[in-house]
Amino acid sequence: MFNKRWLLLGLGIGIFSMLMFFAFQGIDVSRVAQAEMKPIIIGDDNDFTGPSSAAAPQQVAAMELAIHEFNGQVAGRPVKIIHEDSACDETQSVDKAKKLVERDGASILVGPLHEPSTIAVHAYLQNSGIPHLAMIMPEAMHNKKNSNLFCIHGTNGFDGYIMGKYAAEVLHYKTATVIHDDMVDGEQFTQGAMDAFVAAGGKIIQRQRTPINTMDYAPYLSNMKKADVVFFWLIPPNAMNFINHYADYGLKMPLMMAGIECLGDPMLNQLKDKVVGMYATVTNYQDVEGPGVKKWLNEWKALYGADKKLSMPGFVEPCNYYVEALVALEALKATNGDTSPNKLNDAIRALKLETPWGKMSFNDRGIAIGNSYVTKVVNDGGHYKLQVLKAYEQLPKVEPAEVANKAPKM
Amino acid sequence: MFSFIMNLLNGLSFGMVLFMLAMGMSITFGVMGILNLAHGSLFMIGGFTLLSIVLAGGNFWWALLIGGLCAGAVGIIVERLFLTKLYKRMDDQVLLTIGIVYVVENITLWIYGGTAKIVPIPETLQASVTVGDYGFPSYRLALIAIGGLSFLFLWWLIEKTKLGSIVRAGMDDKETTLTLGLNYTRICIIVFALGAFLAGFAGGLGGPVLGLLPFMSMNVLLYAIAVIIVGGPGSVLGTLIGALAIGIIDNFGRIYLPGFAMFTVYLVFILMLLVKPTGLMGRKGT
Numbered sequence: 001m002f003n004k005r006w007l008l009l010g011l012g013i014g015i016f017s018m019l020m021f022f023a024f025q026g027i028d029v030s031r032v033a034q035a036e037m038k039p040i041i042i043g044d045d046n047d048f049t050g051p052s053s054a055a056a057p058q059q060v061a062a063m064e065l066a067i068h069e070f071n072g073q074v075a076g077r078p079v080k081i082i083h084e085d086s087a088c089d090e091t092q093s094v095d096k097a098k099k100l101v102e103r104d105g106a107s108i109l110v111g112p113l114h115e116p117s118t119i120a121v122h123a124y125l126q127n128s129g130i131p132h133l134a135m136i137m138p139e140a141m142h143n144k145k146n147s148n149l150f151c152i153h154g155t156n157g158f159d160g161y162i163m164g165k166y167a168a169e170v171l172h173y174k175t176a177t178v179i180h181d182d183m184v185d186g187e188q189f190t191q192g193a194m195d196a197f198v199a200a201g202g203k204i205i206q207r208q209r210t211p212i213n214t215m216d217y218a219p220y221l222s223n224m225k226k227a228d229v230v231f232f233w234l235i236p237p238n239a240m241n242f243i244n245h246y247a248d249y250g251l252k253m254p255l256m257m258a259g260i261e262c263l264g265d266p267m268l269n270q271l272k273d274k275v276v277g278m279y280a281t282v283t284n285y286q287d288v289e290g291p292g293v294k295k296w297l298n299e300w301k302a303l304y305g306a307d308k309k310l311s312m313p314g315f316v317e318p319c320n321y322y323v324e325a326l327v328a329l330e331a332l333k334a335t336n337g338d339t340s341p342n343k344l345n346d347a348i349r350a351l352k353l354e355t356p357w358g359k360m361s362f363n364d365r366g367i368a369i370g371n372s373y374v375t376k377v378v379n380d381g382g383h384y385k386l387q388v389l390k391a392y393e394q395l396p397k398v399e400p401a402e403v404a405n406k407a408p409k410m
Numbered sequence: 411m412f413s414f415i416m417n418l419l420n421g422l423s424f425g426m427v428l429f430m431l432a433m434g435m436s437i438t439f440g441v442m443g444i445l446n447l448a449h450g451s452l453f454m455i456g457g458f459t460l461l462s463i464v465l466a467g468g469n470f471w472w473a474l475l476i477g478g479l480c481a482g483a484v485g486i487i488v489e490r491l492f493l494t495k496l497y498k499r500m501d502d503q504v505l506l507t508i509g510i511v512y513v514v515e516n517i518t519l520w521i522y523g524g525t526a527k528i529v530p531i532p533e534t535l536q537a538s539v540t541v542g543d544y545g546f547p548s549y550r551l552a553l554i555a556i557g558g559l560s561f562l563f564l565w566w567l568i569e570k571t572k573l574g575s576i577v578r579a580g581m582d583d584k585e586t587t588l589t590l591g592l593n594y595t596r597i598c599i600i601v602f603a604l605g606a607f608l609a610g611f612a613g614g615l616g617g618p619v620l621g622l623l624p625f626m627s628m629n630v631l632l633y634a635i636a637v638i639i640v641g642g643p644g645s646v647l648g649t650l651i652g653a654l655a656i657g658i659i660d661n662f663g664r665i666y667l668p669g670f671a672m673f674t675v676y677l678v679f680i681l682m683l684l685v686k687p688t689g690l691m692g693r694k695g696t
Contacts, residue, residue: 049516050625054523056524210664222665237623240525249547250538
């Protein structure tokens with residue numbers, strides 16, 4: 001009765017039926033498996049060309065270092081960063097953001113570096129709600145609750161505020177002359193310094209705005225009034241020229257970079273003695289001494305030491321970009337690899353991160369709360385570097401309301 | 411008063427760099443009718459060549475000469491391989507030379523990186539001269555002197571030599587000049603090479619003042635064009651007057667009209683085009 005042939009036939013019909021059943025149910029097993037293995041994409045909208053491109057290779061390396069620390073995966077899924085060139089241009093920043101999100105499927109977008117580009121890109125990302133990890137919080141947005149914008153650097157005005165505060169309260173300077181690029185960043189950095197300086201009893205005696213394409217600072221130096229300190233902020237190539245000309249013209253007033261230190265190791269070591277004594281503020285930088293930073297630098301050297309161009313991070317931006325990547329990866333870890341925008345945004349907001357430069361978190365406006373350091377350029381046995389003078393710990397990186405707009409409009 | 415003297419000296423030193431940069435473009439445009447928008451790139455080639463030699467321990471003044479020669483060589487290559495095929499096709503010349511700008515900028519970025527570069531000044535010129543309460547760098551005074559000597563040499567070359575007379579004839583009436591049986595092709599090559607050399611020389615000399623950056627071609631080119639429009643193409647004296655005028659106006663404009671600092675030079679440029687398009691001392695044929 002029990003015929004082998006009938007048994008085999010029955011088994012075959014059964015297997016066939018099961019396959020047909022699953023097919024009609026729409027469960028594609030291979031696709032499910034593929035989705036689980038499909039890499040999570042972090043988009044990097046970065047400046048590889050243009051006036052802010054000096055640190056681009058190091059910025060990429062820093063982000064890839066973070067990926068390396070996570071062994072290239074989170075919650076069992078591979079993680080990949082796709083880097084695109086925003087060329088310091090708002091239109092290109094948005095085009096690249098669209099490409100990263102719509103074509104490459106980025107779940108988180110990092111960058112761009114500059115405020116105008118950040119505003120442009122964020123306007124695009126607001127609809128999708130994809131987490132946007134920008135460097136600088138636009139002044140126009142820091143008073144609003146941002147659902148998907150997070151800035152590890154805070155506002156431009158905050159960096160200037162730290163320097164103005166230090167100049168007045170610690171160095172006891174009474175008068176200041178100001179010079180900056182005639183652009184958003186320069187205006188905001190120095191305004192923060194001016195506000196803090198005036199709030200602490202200081203007086204601003206002059207403000208000079210220089211066109212961004214200025215090559216020769218001689219006219220401004222000849223016109224500079226004598227004061228206790230010079231607050232300045234210029235984009236890196238201009239800052240190099242300015243400091244160089246400042247020394248050539250024999251001016252002796254202390255120089256205070258009223259915003260994020262933008263020169264970096266290569267440029268400090270080109271300027272050499274001309275830049276010794278200059279004050280600047282940093283959040284994350286290789287010269288901030290501490291066990292966390294030392295360990296991080298050792299990891300950097302282990303991964304990149306053989307490449308002459310990447311032997312050190314060299315600039316502030318790579319250190320910041322490392323933290324950006326860390327934020328992205330820790331958020332993905334917190335959501336167990338779930339890339340839905342709402343969950344990621346909530347995860348980022350709830351993060352209590354331990355970075356090489358200390359603790360970091362975000363407030364409800366997406367502004368980082370962390371450490372800031374006032375530094376001075378010193379000659380350390382022929383190597384020119386930043387030396388930390390004072391740490392301002394766990395401050396939300398926005399100019400306090402009681403200080404904002406204290407300086408007269410000039 | 412000392413402030414005025416300082417600003418005047420600043421304007422003169424900047425003007426002299428512009429003179430050497432623009433002179434090359436002026437004679438190239440005047441003689442050959444070629445609009446070489448890669449002239450700023452030749453400036454960069456001279457500057458970066460000088461930088462490389464000086465950083466390797468070479469002598470500044472020899473590096474200046476070599477920088478000029480390198481720019482001259484690149485100029486000849488570009489002229490022989492590309493521009494010679496685009497005679498009287500100005501639109502194509504513009505497109506080609508802009509393309510060359512991008513190529514040179516990206517090669518420079520690849521070799522030197524994106525950071526701005528400072529060119530070390532020779533030790534003998536590192537001091538400054540006291541002007542009232544101010545110190546004026548000796549290097550800038552040297553720049554004014556070198557610019558003056560360059561003007562005298564170029565004026566002698568163009569006004570007093572046989573080569574110069576051929577160049578002037580070509581600028582005034584090219585067709586007639588061609589019928590005189592002269593090897594005009596060789597003259598054009600010499601003129602283009604000289605123009606490129608001057609641009610490279612200006613780049614080396616101007617490097618310590620303006621700094622060096624991979625993306626500076628267009629910035630310096632705009633100044634060169636403004637100088638040529640104001641002074642008039644093809645004229646040595648006109649280019650000097652135009653360069654000094656632009657240098658001084660730019661300098662004083664930044665102090666006394668800071669809100670218009672970006673535009674003062676271009677306002678002069680536009681005014682000249684409206685009032686006297688041939689420039690202050692432009693030659694008739696150009």
